[in-house]
Amino acid sequence: MSTAAPAPPPAAAYSHRSLSDADIPDICRFARDREELYFLFPRATWPLTPQQVRDSLASRRDPTVLLRGGEVVGYANFATFEEGRSASLGNVSVAPWARRTGVAKHLVRAMMDRAFDHHGLPELVLRCFNTNTPGLLLYTALGFVPIAIEERTAPWGNRLALLTLRIDRAGWNAGRGEG
Numbered sequence: 359m360s361t362a363a364p365a366p367p368p369a370a371a372y373s374h375r376s377l378s379d380a381d382i383p384d385i386c387r388f389a390r391d392r393e394e395l396y397f398l399f400p401r402a403t404w405p406l407t408p409q410q411v412r413d414s415l416a417s418r419r420d421p422t423v424l425l426r427g428g429e430v431v432g433y434a435n436f437a438t439f440e441e442g443r444s445a446s447l448g449n450v451s452v453a454p455w456a457r458r459t460g461v462a463k464h465l466v467r468a469m470m471d472r473a474f475d476h477h478g479l480p481e482l483v484l485r486c487f488n489t490n491t492p493g494l495l496l497y498t499a500l501g502f503v504p505i506a507i508e509e510r511t512a513p514w515g516n517r518l519a520l521l522t523l524r525i526d527r528a529g530w531n532a533g534r535g536e537g
């Protein structure tokens with residue numbers, strides 16, 4: 359009997375497009391609990407509702423969904439955007455049933471391509487809490503490096519460290535040849 363893990367879906371199985379209103383109920387189910395919602399959308403209140411997502415879109419740029427086999431499995435956007443200077447990646451989230459199969463890597467790479475290739479930005483940044491091990495390891499694997507730490511207090515009272523991570527154009531180019 360083989361104990362090998364199933365092969366990850368091929369890159370061709372993935373595509374991405376702009377978020378549509380019909381996708382919003384699905385992405386509201388991506389955070390499994392309050393802590394995950396705080397990680398991906400600190401200003402939201404649990405449970406995430408379609409109205410909170412719709413309201414957030416006024417201040418977000420390039421809201422993007424990742425699809426696999428026609429199903430929406432990931433969501434991200436730019437939380438801030440300064441033309442010609444910088445953008446910050448926000449709301450990175452993956453459907454619980456689709457995790458650990460490479461969805462976030464495809465999603466974040468699509469947002470990196472958008473930032474560097476389409477918008478011509480010199481850098482992309484993001485923020486991630488110290489207790490979010492999956493997030494920190496994901497961004498590190500993609501070439502982001504930590505550049506700053508600030509203190510935050512979680513809604514449940516814990517003191518947390520909020521890391522800012524950054525990747526520049528050279529880092530993005532260096533990672534493009536990797537599967």
Ligand SMILES: CC(C)(COP(=O)(O)OP(=O)(O)OC[C@H]1O[C@@H](n2cnc3c(N)ncnc32)[C@H](O)[C@@H]1OP(=O)(O)O)[C@@H](O)C(=O)NCCC(=O)NCCS
Nearest residue numbers: 397398450451452457458459460461462463492493495496
């Ligand atoms: C973090 C998150 C986006 C990762 O999504 P995912 O599709 O499961 O991630 P991937 O399968 O693409 O994994 C890519 C890398 O991330 C890291 N990673 C992802 N999940 C991990 C876990 N549970 N434990 C440790 N590392 C993990 C690994 O480095 C992994 O590479 P590997 O498979 O070669 O080890 C997902 O867990 C999620 O939606 N979490 C809740 C919201 C959140 O925290 N968003 C980030 C806010 S900053």
